[in-house]
Amino acid sequence: MTLADRPARLGFIGLGVMGEPMCRNLALKSGAEVRASDLDPAPLERLRAHGIRSAGSVAEAARDADAVFLSLPSGAVVQSLAEAPGGLLENAVPGQIIVDLSTSPVDLTRELARRFAERGAVFVDAPVARTRAAAEAGTLSVMVGADAPVFERIRPWLACFASDITLCGPSGGGQIVKLLNNMVLFETVMALSEAKAIGERAGVDPALLFETLSKGSADSFALRNHGMKAMLPGDFPERAFSVSYAAKDLAYALALAADTGVAARGAQLVRALFEQAEEAGVADRYFPVISTLPGS
Template structure:
């Protein structure tokens, strides 16, 4: 990673995923890393790994050559970029901004144009997998960028990701991430329906899921969301909540509308998510919809 040590790396947003990603960047590159978050606690923890705290997002932009964003939504990303004294106001020619958040495709492409007008490069690189994968540096990252920009940021992304795909020009990383999550959510509904039906028909759900995993119904969602959450009925908070999942699904439904595709499977998931939120389960891990599908609260 010696080619990265001369760069100053900025990081904005040190939440569930951002903090371990930032730590991996600092530890594995040996570069100067300067970070900002509204919460002081992750900054205090990261100080032990050499990460310097910045008083504002603008201060990060002014100091860094490459700036990573790990924020809750595309709306937050757009606001932070466009507000008075925001990231666009501090951007300079030659700078690269890498958005690890899941954001709407049109927002991403519009921001890329606004940064390009200033001579800066905006890359979408939404991350997939879990907090544990972020800790281990084994995330999957789907990148939207020109090939030469991708090659420039790939060594940095490799500090926290084991699977890195160039999906096409700016915005294509978001398309892939949004559709990945849509397929996952729809599969969780199918797994939940199978458990509810099988159980009521007299099949032990442990036997059901184990047998499905050995047949053509096997999937990542079955083995992870099904066996580790739906089966034991464990839906913690501070995991990938219904509220966050529904935000990503809304992006998928908007993409479908823009493309003129009837995505009625995704619309079914959206109805379950809305019911979960209405039932007070919005902060729970999103496979909690399996309770509602089974007729439970």
């Protein structure tokens, strides 16, 4: 049986808040054989019901895989899995594609792409945006850094969990766009926090304020989701996109700003807010919790 005659074999590493539903959709919609790996056995057990095999190690998840998808908490973890003994670099084979769905630093992404290319493999940055609900529904947005032929090869797999898939240029392009997406989101949530505090103290009901803003030029995804669904009800759960995760992404964006000679003053202000949130002990809460900080 040739490669073209058999179903695709895919590995998936990282089954957290976003990874588990992405892996499930990939298995259900792609027709591929999927092997998954995670330190937590619970999502592996849940995914077994959908025909997804458990891999006991990174090497087992990657073995004979046409593509390996990574959904990991940071660039540091991606780098560790790539470089560790028995890791992804050691097990990479010519023609294999590593698809990093995580948000990682641009310079690390390009370095890993170079090192995988030395082994004849391809490292693609494809960070995802939107919420866990979107991951469940298969309506994520994916920003891809890859050559066009590679992009076309992986696009059908990405379409299993994403409704918007954008080629953002060669290696690193996906991470650049994702980092700027998040930077703009964080700054918008900061602006909403300020507006809510000012309006409330001036005597305007926050719900009325946000509803009215949604009908004018201040309308945004952040207003309708982070503002109305989190800030108004005061719902800032754990196991959502936390302050600590947001701070990590913002640090990557600020590093990129420094590399390009841009001051990014708004992002610097958000970083100070994130630091205040960490000092207040709410680093594990959903990041719009910054709206509750003293002075907000």
